[in-house]
Amino acid sequence: MAKRDPSTSWLAQADADLEAARANAEQERHALACFLAHETAVKAVKGFLYKKGAEMVWGDHLSDLCEDAMAFDPSFDFVKSVGALLDKHALGARNPDAVGGAVPAQLYDATDSGHAIEIAGEVLESVRKKILGE
Numbered sequence: 346m347a348k349r350d351p352s353t354s355w356l357a358q359a360d361a362d363l364e365a366a367r368a369n370a371e372q373e374r375h376a377l378a379c380f381l382a383h384e385t386a387v388k389a390v391k392g393f394l395y396k397k398g399a400e401m402v403w404g405d406h407l408s409d410l411c412e413d414a415m416a417f418d419p420s421f422d423f424v425k426s427v428g429a430l431l432d433k434h435a436l437g438a439r440n441p442d443a444v445g446g447a448v449p450a451q452l453y454d455a456t457d458s459g460h461a462i463e464i465a466g467e468v469l470e471s472v473r474k475k476i477l478g479e
Contacts, residue, residue, distance in 0.1 A: 394414055
């Protein structure tokens with residue numbers, strides 16, 4: 346029996362997360378949209394690592410995952426550079442203690458979510474091409 350390629354499942358979930366990010370931004374839930382944008386990019390890079398044969402991928406920091414991916418493809422250096430812009434949303438968009446006790450839902454705006462969604466979409470499409478060989 347052939348081993349299932351998990352990378353396509355990770356891409357599918359990344360697509361769903363990006364769609365959810367866009368929907369949340371449209372509903373003015375910008376902090377959640379930023380978090381989901383981060384999740385989109387993380388899942389795309391995890392999919393790439395699984396495609397390259399990883400049996401287990403740990404962590405949710407995009408920059409760290411890109412460092413691992415650079416072992417297979419040096420162009421992930423660029424993804425890592427924009428990944429830092431999304432990594433700040435992993436905690437900051439969800440946890441008041443990550444933003445000085447403020448409420449993330451009250452701090453984030455359309456500019457934040459628009460920028461995060463744009464970056465996540467670009468990361469997802471770039472990684473999709475690497476996984477699918479387009």
